[in-house]
Amino acid sequence: MKSVVRFAFAASTLCLAAVAQAASDPVLDAMGAELARSQAAYFKAAMPAYFIAYRINDDEQIGVNAEFGTLTNSSSMHVRSLNVELRTGSYAFDNTHAGASDNQPGNLPGYARGNATARIGLDDDVRAMRAEIWSATDGAYWRTVEELSKARADAAVQTAAEDKSDDFSREGKLELIEPKLDYAIDLDRWREKVKAYSAPFKRDAKIYNARAGLTVARTTRWLANSEGTRVRHAELTYLLDVAAATKAADGMDLPGMVRFVASRPDALPDDATVLAAVEKLMADLKALRDAPVIPAYEGPAILDNRAAGVFFHEVVGHRLEAHRLRDENDAQTFKKKLGERILPESISIAFDPTRAEFAGQALMGGYAADDEGVRARPVAVVQHGVLKNFLLGRTPVDGFAHSNGHGRSQSGFRPVSRQSNMIVDVENPIDYDALKKKLLAEIAEQGKPWGLIIRDLDGGFTETARAGTGGAKLLPTMVYRLYPDGREELVRGVDLVGTPLTLLAELEAGDGRFGVFHGWCGAESGFVPVSTVAPDLLIRRVEVQRKPKSQDRPPILPAPDAEGR
Structure with missing residues (x-):
């Protein structure tokens, strides 16, 4: 598995309180009617199904974008997709069961089996939706028949699986109908705003790409399954982003971006705040062009809070997603470490999809029910440095028979x-100045000429497969050398790399200055929105390597200046 997390490009989740069963919903009506017919037929077939779930996602998006003060895009998008999940066999052993054929070219992994996806009509035409659901269900059923036969054949000839848990968990029925969300945006006003936000970049002829844009995204998700669960979940996002790029004399591409996420229009920043961020971005890009490139290095470093958030997400978070503990091709880094210390005693980690914000900032990874129809709940995974739990959907693992509400997916994917x-x-955090003094002490103790402070980044990714490196990589943009005399120097050209257990063993301390990283995390079930709240972090020893470098030279002719010369 290779996962990647980047800055947020859309949807921040707005969690709303559940209300009593709403008036008739044509989408749920269509799903319910076909569920009744499908259960009557496929549950009694020669190779019977035992579980069916229908998911329909309705995604709407409007956006306005400008480059260098000129409007370049004003568009809208509206699509609706259907996902059918069908299982044959039993909760204990079904068509998703891992087997030898998983390693054969062209065969679907377990989490993708019994799955059918389709683009469906936008009109709430119950008859048309039922026809589309019927067709997709029939296709999914015949695939599961073949998959279950292969799974049984594999089980008869292969060695016994290490984890003998059931293939699917039994969960209670959930009825949760959230109100649909309306949005309104003055597009004429925002066309002028994004033009004004992107116009200052014209002053720097060495900035080659610059844009500002507003995206408003609304998603409604429906779920109905054969266990009686009925869910309608609503999300709404207002995303304002400013991005620009320049190039150093040696050809290195230097990107930068600022993003603002809100769940309602009046929570977006005012013009003065955005324009101040634009000026800072321009100053950072100018400074990066002139910054020296540093060589590969190992030594102590501080990761400012947002960078620390990506560190925890990539190095720790993906290795707590429990479905991979069933995958014999996965490194399963933490599988045998339950009850052991994996972090300093002062650090605890929880995942909380019920939390809507932190310090006034909307959090993106929230929801009232997950995409498998299990109610969301907080999960304490690390307490005082000790591993206590994993994140679970409806794939059980040894010692954990039930979901804790973390089955998630992008439209068209199985959770x-x-x-x-x-x-x-x-616990008992120090302040940032004390953390910096600890970094200076590490520089002296290790006999290094300098340490690093990573203040901003573009994202990161990790590999968890045994056949891969098992490492993680963060993609810093603003990196400073800290010299023993306290002087700081901006540098460029490095990525942070390392393997999880080695990196975690080098964690020294965190402070009380928390920040939030918002991003889209990509893995087996597509891209899902996430947020990480983390403090500044001191690591005794990190490794950085040279970034890939473009071979393209800067343009021979500079861009026109602000006066068009």
């Missing part, structure tokens, strides 16, 4: 266990 809002807590 697996995924991260939500990660909250990293530090």
Whole structure:
């Protein structure tokens, strides 16, 4: 598995209180009618199904974008997708069971089996929706028949699986109908705003790409399954982003971005705040062009809070997603470490999809029910440095027979266990100045000429498969050398790399200055929105390597200046 997390490009979740069963919903009506017919037929077939779930996602998006003060895009998008999940066999052993054929080219992994996806009509035409659901269900059923036969054949000839848990968990019925969300945006006003936000970049002829844009995204998700669960979940996002890029004299591409996420329009920043962020971004890019490139290095470093958030997400979070503990091709880093210390005693980690915000900032990884129809709940995974729990969807693992509400997916994918809002807590935190003094002490103790402070980044990714490196990589953008005399120097050209157990063993301390990283996390079930709340972090020893470098030279002719010369 290779996972990637980047800055947020859309949906921040707005969790709303559940209300009593709403008036008739044509989408749920269509799903319910076809569920009744499908259960009557496929549950009594020669190779009977035992579980069916229908998911319909309705995604709407409007956006306005400008580059260098000129409007470049004003568009809208509206799509609706259907996902059918069908299982044959039993909760104990079904068509998703891992087997030898998983390693054969072209065969679907367990989490993708019994799955059918389709683009469906936008009109709430119950008859048309039922026809589309019927067709997709029939296709999914015949695939599961073949998959179950292969799974049984594999089980007869292969060695016994290490984890003998059931293939699917039994969960209670859930009825949760959230109100649909309306949004309104003055597009004419925002066309002028994004033009004004992108116009200052014209002053720097060495900034080659610059844009500002507002995206408003509304998603409604429906779920109905054969266990009686009925869910309608609503999400709404207002995303304002400013991004620009320049190039150093040696050809290195230097990107930068600022993003603002809100769940309602009046929570977006005012013009003065955005324009101040634009000016800072321009100053950072200018400074990066002139910054020296540093060589590969190992030594002590501070990761400022947002960078620390990506560190915890990639190095710890993905290795807590429990469905991979059933995958014999996965490294399963933490599988045998339950009850052991994996972090300093002062650090605890919880995932809380029920939390809507932190310090006034909307959190993106929230929801009232997950995509498998299990109610969301907080999960304490690390307490005082000791591993206590994993994130679970409806794929059980040894010692954990039930979901804890973390089955998540992008439209068109089957859910697996995924991260939500990660909250990293530090007991008795020190302040930032004390953390910096500790970094200076580490520099002296290790005899290094300097240490690093990573203040901002573009995201990161990790590999968890045994056949891969098992490592993680963070993609810093703003990195400073800290010299023994306290002087700081901006540098460029490095990525942070390392393997999880080695990196975690080098954690020294965290402070009380928390920040939030918002991103889209990509893994087996597509991209899902996540947030991580983390403090600044001191690591005794990190490794950085040179970034890939473009071979393209800067343009021979500079861009026109602000006066068009």
